[in-house]
Amino acid sequence: MEFLQQLVFALVLGSSYALIAIGLTMVYGILKILHVAHAGIYTLGAYVGLLVVTHLTHNFWVALIAGMVASGLAGVLIYRGVYYYILRRSRIVPLIVSIGIFAAMNEFYRLVFGPYQHAFPAKLAFPMVITPYFVITPKQLLIIALTAVFLLVLYFVFNRTKVGLAWQACSQDLAMAGAVGVPVDRAVALNFLLGSALAGAAGILMAFYRNEVYPTMGNVVAYKAFVVVVLGGFGSIRGSVIAGLLLALVETFLGSLEWFEFPRDAIAFLLLIFVLMFRPKGLFGRL
C-alpha cells in the first residue's frame, strides 16, 4: 500500500522536525528568544558524529552519544557565554546575535571541514521490517524508535522530576520561579543542555539517514523548525511534536503527488500562512 509507505517516510521526517523544534520551543518558552543558532547545533551534532565515525569507530551509538554531548555543551555555552548577558535587552538583540552565531557556525564548519559533502559511514545492526504493505529500513526504524524513546524521556523529565517542574514554572513566570527558590541560571542551562542534545541527535540521525554531512545542512532545517514552533504554538512541546509530524505528513503526501510541482521545501510556509490565517496563536497556542 502506497499510503502506508508514505506514512513511514512522513514519520521519519516528522521525527527529525520534532527533535529540533523541541529545543527551540523550550528556549522560546523560557527565555522568549528565537534561538536561530539552534540549527547550527544540529549541524554540530552531525559533524561531531562524523569525526567519531571517520576517526574512532564506525559504531553508530558512540557517534550518537558523542554528538549529543558536544551539542548539549555547545548549547550551554551559547546560553552562558552570550544570551545570558543580553537577556534584559529588547528581544531583537538576542535574535540578531543568534543569527550572527548561526552564520559564524556555518562558516566555521566550512573552513574546518570544507564546503563539500561528506558521507557518514556509520554501521548499525538494526532490523528491517518487511510487510506486504510497507517496508521500514533499519535506518528508518532507528529514527522512529529513538525519537519515541527521546519523547518518553522528555515527558518523564518534564512531568515527574524536580527540574521539569522548575522548567514549567520558569516558562510561566521566570522571575517568580527565581523568587520561590528555583536557581534559574542552572535551570535554564540544563534546559539548553537537553534541548541542544536533542538537536544534535537529530543532526546525526539525518546525517546517517541521508548519508551526507555538509556545512549548510542546518539552513532549511532552521526555517522549518521555526514554522513547526509557530504552528505548535510557541513554547508548547506537545504542540511542536504534533506540528512537526503534521508538517512532515503534508510535505510527504503533497510531494508524492505527480501533478504537484510546487517546491517541497516551500510547503512549510504555505501551511504556516494557512494556519495563521485561522489560528494566529498556532495550532496549540495559549499565549
Next chain:
Amino acid sequence: MLRVEGLRVAYGKIVALDGVSLGVGERELVAVIGANGAGKSSLLSALMGLVEPRGGAISFRGREITRFPSWERVRLGIALVPEGGRIFPDLSVEQNLRLGGYTIGRGEELSENLELVFSLFPVLKERLGQRAGTLSGGERQMLAIGRALMASPRLLLVDEVSMGLMPKLIPEILGTLVRLREERGMSVLLAEQNAREALQVVDRGYVLKNGRIALEGTAAELRENAEVKAAYLGL
C-alpha cells in the same frame, strides 16, 4: 533581622525608591503603607532580588545580600507573597506548593510545611489537583501565601494581600499572618494600601511617599497621626 540602608531603585529615569532605610526585627510585624505608586512593590521586589537596586544596602541576619540572586535569598529565609499572588496559573495547586518548597531538601520538613498550609487554608487541600489559574481571587492569595510558607521562611514579604479580596476575607488573611508570627516566630513585612486594616495587626509601620519614608512609628502612633488619618485612613 532585616536592615535596609539608603535603598535606591529606578526604572530608567523614573526613581521608585529614593534612599529608603528601614528595619524588621525578630518576630516583628511591620507595615509599609503608602498610596499606589509610592514605591511599596519596588521595595519588596528589591528585597526579594527581583529588581537590582541602584544604591544602598540590604542585610539579612547579619549578611549583606544586596546583590544576591533571589533564589539564594529564599535559601537564607526570605519569601515573597507578590502583589496579585503571581501563582503559576498552568500548574496545579499541588505543583505550586511543591515549587514553594523547592529549596527544602528534607522530605519531613516538606510534609510539615504542607500540613501547616493545609491547617491555615483547608480549601487548598480540596483543590490540590486543580489548575491554579482556575482558583478564585481569595484562593489565589491563599495559595500564594501557602507557596511562600513552603520554603520555611523567617521573613515573609507580603505585597498588597488585601487587594482584590472580598472585604470579609481581609481580616482573616491578616489574622493568619499574626498567627504565623505567634506559632512559627516568623517576621512579616507587609506592604499595604489598606492602612486601616494593616495598622490593626502590625507592631510598627512606615509611611512611604514618593519613594521616601515620610513617617515611621508604632502602629498606635501611626493610627493617631493626623496626616495618616487624613491621607490613609480617610478620617
